[in-house]
Amino acid sequence: MSVAPPVDVRFDRYYDHDELTERLHALEAAHPELATLRSLGKSFGDRDVWLMEITNRATGPGEHKPGYYLDAQIHAEEHATSAVALYAIHHLLTGYGHDETVTRLVDEQVFYVVPRINPDGAEASLKPPYYLWCGNGRFAPGQDRLGGLKTEDVDGDGYIVSMRVSDPLGEWKKSALDERIMVQREPGEYGGDYYRLYPEGFIEDYDGAHVRIDKPFDGNLNRNFPANWDADEYGAGEAPLSEPEAAAIARFILDHPNIAGMNAYHTHGGIILRPSMTLPDSAMSAKDLGLYTALGSVGTALTGYPTISIYEEFTPDKSKPRRGGLMDWTYEKMGIPSFATEVWDVETEAGVEKTAFYNLHPRTEEAQLKVFEWVQEHLGEHGVRPWKAFDHPQLGPVEVGGMVYIWTYRNPPPALLEKICHANVLFNLEHAAAAPRVRVERVETEALGGALHRVRATVANHGYLPSNLTDVAIGRGVAKTVRVTLDAGDAELVMNPREVDVGHLAGRNERPFPWSPWGPTWTPTTKVVEWLVRAPEGANLRVRVVSERAGRHEREIEVTS
Ligand SMILES: [Zn+2]
Missing domain, CATH: 2.60.40.10 (Immunoglobulins)
Incomplete structure (x- = not known):
């Protein structure tokens, strides 16, 4: 074994593509017997989709060993996931020879880690203006809609947040607890000051009445896989595997039939998702359900995240199950035991009781206030923008401000990253160790x-x-x-x-x-x-x-x- 020089990898910050690439190369160079870095393909923006293979080659080539596949950041704005994947790489490489479990796994098995499936989208959402960018490099932010409201940093403060517009038809009002928080107007309520909330942006072809907001076609790579694919799903893409990043990882998975377990990383919610995406548990194989329950409880014990079925507990409208998802493909079509972990839950961190796993509805005033205060304390104006008056060319006087979702709900403050990474990677090792041998x-x-x-x-x-x-x-x-x-x-x-x-x-x-x-x-x-x-x-x-x-x-x- 060569003496590995320590590589400067930190888990209290988010890395851009060049910084990540540099660290991956350095980790490979420091552990040449164990690590092989390869590019699975290029994004639209000509960035590499990296994969790190980790195994002790002295005990046999990777493809002769049970494989464990782990990926991250298929969704652009989910930066914490990339940190988890990088942590997995670092933990396996630096733990080899010291940590008994790591050493056994790296000797007898192989790990395939994709730390950033979507490098273009990640880059776009890591730099100001900060925004919840989901898609890949096919569209530039702001160019992802035909017309109507196009999200943009209208006041140039580096954040694309919300606009609140005084409107007697509005469904929102200022909270009596804190004027910075918006709460829903009651169904029979009249006589107050009401507002409409819109994403920050300018409006094309505004008719002076209705603010049209199209679904963006920036894409959702996690609906681009060839399992129950449906063109009508938000972000499904033109055809299955039409997006180069999705095609690159699909090709890799197909070429590695030794993959015996997988975990895809997402934010947020603090939950471990298991199949099925499309079926109730009663329609699943009882044996498979049993293994998901058993492995899931290991994950819950290590991470504190409950393990739930995507279809049963994460699908708000059961008549519209998610289609074209990566995990659906790897489990339903290839039979690989697959999990998707949604790391980080700001609400739990702020002391809000978890009442639902998937919830687009506004939280109670009290819950909102708890989160607001937590964010204010931990992130200040990087987490919540003060409402500021702005003279909007289409809407007239508005206020721009509110929660910066990407740095609050979607990703933890960097100081909290390492703890999240560690707990989740321990589950990955346990899941990997469950492989047949x-x-x-x-x-x-x-x-x-x-x-x-x-x-x-x-x-x-x-x-x-x-x-x-x-x-x-x-x-x-x-x-x-x-x-x-x-x-x-x-x-x-x-x-x-x-x-x-x-x-x-x-x-x-x-x-x-x-x-x-x-x-x-x-x-x-x-x-x-x-x-x-x-x-x-x-x-x-x-x-x-x-x-x-x-x-x-x-x-x-x-x-x-
Ligand atoms: Zn996601």
Whole structure:
């Protein structure tokens, strides 16, 4: 091992593309035996979509080991996620040789980490004017709508926030607790001062009456994947994988069938999302639901984030399930146990009780005030802009200000990053460690006379998950079975083919309680393969077990009497 010079990587700040790139190169250079940095492709803005592969190459190439895929920042404004992914890379590389779990995982498995899927969007949203930019580099901020209101920093303060406009038709009013907070007008309420709230921007072709706000077509790369794709989803793109960043990671995942677990990082909410995106739990495989529940509870214990179903608890309108999502594709089409973690929850941090997981509705006045005060204390005017009078060319006198969502709701203050990164990466390691892992337990030979020998190999799955990973993988026909091969050299095979298909090997997760006639029938975690060979004394035999998702292992034996 070379002596690794420490790389200047910090988890109390957000890095732009050049800074991130520099650190990835430095980490690779400091850990050449373990790290391989590669570009999966270029964004519209000609930036690299980086992937760091981490494994001890001395114990075998990555593609021969169970893989764990982790990605971040598919959505432009989710900067905290990139920090989590960078933390994972740093933790694995610097922990190798010191941390027992990390060392075992890096020796026996492989990690694929994409710290920033969407580098153009990230760059646009990291620099002023600060705005909730979601899409990639296909459209420039402000150029993502046909007409109507186009978001822009109208007062030039470096923040695109909200405009409040005095309007007797308005559905908002100033809070009696704090005039800076806006609360909804009651259904039967009249006689007060009311306001309308709009995103900060100028209005094209304004008719003086209705402020039209189109959905932006800046895109949502996480609706661009080929599973239940639907052109009508916000941000779906022109066609599945039409966006270069989505296409780049999809190609990588397809080319790495050894991926046995994945976690996509998002902000915000402080929740771990699990499948299904489109189905109720009752329509999922009970076995798969069981493994999600078991792995999810590990995640909850480590992060404090509840684990919930996207469809059951994160889909406000169940008649419109999300379509074209990455995780839907990796689980529903490839059978990979997949999670998406929404890191960071400013409301929990501010002491607001969690009453719902997905909620576009305004919070109570008291909840808003708690968040407002927390933000004021921790971020000052970088988190909440004071309302300032502005003479708007279309709307007349307005006030511009309010919450800076990107640096409050969507991302934590940098000082809180490291704690978030650490807890989440520990869950990733536990999830990765649940992978199936095949081993040749032992090989025995028995002399039968006349140079005939019986060869008996026992192969086993040492992992928590089965070699097929999930029922969905079997149902979709994408779970390749485990093969055991005898390499007999000069010896002659008399019985059984050289390669024997042993089907799948169960994992420990099949046995969460003692055997019961009421429970499911256990399937084998261990199987025996026999061959008959005609071989001279001292001949070398090699037995190899190969599984697409559970790695490979081999053992040699010398023929003796
Ligand atoms: Zn997201």
